[in-house]
Amino acid sequence: MGKEIMIGTIPVVIAFLVFIGVNVAPFIIAAVILSFLTFVIMRQGGMSVAQKKTPIDTPKTTTNFNDIGGQERAKKEVKEALDFLIHKDTLKQYGIRPLKGLLLTGPPGTGKTLMAKAAANYTNSAFVAASGSQFVEMYVGVGAQRIRDLFKEAKQKAEKNNQDSAIIFIDEIDVLGGKREGSQHREYDQTLNQLLTEMDGISTSETPRVLMVAATNRADMLDDALIRPGRFDRQIVVDLPDKKARKQILEIHVKNKPLAADVDIDAIARDTFNFSGAQLESVTNEAAIYAFRENSKEITQRHFSHAIDKVMMGEQTDRESTAEERERVANHELGHAIVSEVVRPLSVSQVSLRPRGQALGYVRQSPQQDRYLYTVENLEHQIMIALGGAVAEEMLYGGRSTGSRNDFEQALNLVNTIIDCGLSQLGIVKMDMVSREALHEERQRILNELLEETRAILRSYFPVFQHAFDHLIREEVLNGEEFRAMMAEAKAMPRKNNVEDLESHLINS
Structure with missing residues (x-):
């Protein structure tokens, strides 16, 4: 209301002064300069009224470590660090300096944020969270100011709730804590310097005590000054869960879901190798969605199978291919499956x-x-x-297709791994010290030998193509048990003397 009165009064005063003959030009110029300086100060300082009225606010967390499946080693390390906050009086007896920061590293979706929330609940600490990207703005000084506000808010929140400690969690800390580049000055550097200053200001005598917890999946990108002892004292790896941990995570997420009697959590955990905790949660949710679509009262193993495929490969598309393409794709995938089942028995879950x-x-x-x-x-x-898919196409159609492109990229990457790890005939080498010709020859030697072994396997199990092909074209899906039964039947069949006749028969049919 006062602002509106002022805006209406100023023109009237100026008009009155002009009317009585007063020169108002100096007043107008001074007002313009003062307004401009005020605007610049507010923009550079990041201290707009809107920003002051909108502090970073995080609701009280109810997450505890029992809500996190697996990660037993990581949880143990985090709890040990948190015990320093809980048993602070005992620290003095041993002369222990309390930890100032924990750095959680690992792939996305492994539970780093959940770990930070559980840490706050475990210690009954005030919890304030932000992401690294929130501190990076186009205006100079905003990031540094927000760092100061974040630490101030954490302490005020703890004092307000009568808590002895506070935990500040910064996700994606690599955004603001990246390595500094020589003499170049960036806005990130100013924000990082402020973070280092605030962390150094934490001491054992302060009440409430503040613990920094940060998460990143790019620990190698962080500045050395940030991860040195005395700042982020502990680096805890929160890795992808193993089979036992995957089962625990799945059991947590299916507690509130109606499961059918045929659901095998062990099988689902086995089929979800290299899945993160977030992906496993998505699998259980997608399985429930499939059951909902079918109006099924229970979630079956088939729903989980579809859900795994969706999370792994994406949603099923409406792409329509020709009959010739479908047949070629079917034989291509059977080539992969046959070789997989021979070199790794019981490995095929579904074609x-x-x-x-x-x-x-x-x-x-x-x-x-x-x-x-x-x-x-x-x-x-x-x-x-x-290579099994491309070799199957060669044997059945006399040539390959563009569908083998990703397979060849995978094969070449694995060949490079063999050479780089010193497992090839070149011995222990450094890749950039070996000539391109020598590397090319070694790659070709490895690939040619493995191509011949792959052809030999597919020739031995050639009848599988005929039996599995018809089923796959008709049903579109062939599960592992059915496929292994066909493999066993093919192994028991007498060997054909003329494989070329069988190839010709399959191609013509």
Whole structure:
């Protein structure tokens, strides 16, 4: 109301002064200059009224560590660090300096944010959260000012709630904590410097005590000054869950869902190798959506199978292919499946001819055990599985198609891994110290040998194409048990003396 009165009064005063003969030009110029300076100060300082009235606010967290499936080692490390906040009086007896910061690293969706929320609940601390991108603005000084406001708010929130400690969580800290580049000055540097200053200001005598928790999936990009001891004292890896942890996560997310008697959580955990916690939650949610679409009262194993495919490959598309393309794709995928089942028994979970994402068909594999260390034999088996589709097309159609492009990229990456890890005939080498010709020859040698082994496997199980092909074209999906039964039947059949006649028969049919 006062602003409106002032806006209406100023023109009247100016008009009156002009009427009585007073020169108002100096007053107008001074008012314009003062307004401009005020505007610049407000923009550079990031202290607009709107910003002051809108502090970063985070509701009280109810998440606890029992809500996080798996990650037992990471949870143990976090709890140990948090115990320093809880048992602060005992620290003095041992002369322990309390930790100032925890850095959670790991792939996206593994539960880093959940871990931070559970930490606040575990210690009964005030919890304030922000993302790194919130501190980066186009106006100079805004990020640094928000850092100051964040620490101030955390302490005020703890004092207001009569809490002895506060936890500040910054997600995507690599956005503001990236490595500084020589003498170049960036707005990020000013924000980072302010963060370092605030962290250094935390001491054991302060009440409430503040603990910084940050998360990133690019720890290698962080500035050395940020991750040195005394700032982020602990780096805790929150990695992708193993099979046991995946089962725990799935059990947490299916508690409120009506499951059918045929649902096998162990099988789902096995089929979701390399899935993050977020992806596993999405699998259970998508399975419930499939059941809802069918108006089914219970969620069945089939719904979970569809959900895994959707999370892994994307939604099923309406892409219509010709009969010739469908037949070629079917034989291509069967080539992958046959080789996979021979070199890794019980690995094929499903062969599908339903297009999802960019794929016209796919083979879903379910490893019998999680593997994190690979021998040259393991890598060669992966390459042979990748080459199986293209070799099947060669044997049945006399040539390859563009559908093998991604398979070849995967195979070449695996070949480079063999060479780079010193598992090839070149021995232990540094890639940039070997000539391009030598590398090319070694790649070709490895690929040619594995191509011959792949052809030999497919020739041995050639009858599988005839039996599985008809089923796959008709039903579009072939599950692992049915496929293994066809493999066993083909193995029991007498070997054909003339494989070319069988190839010709399949092509003509």
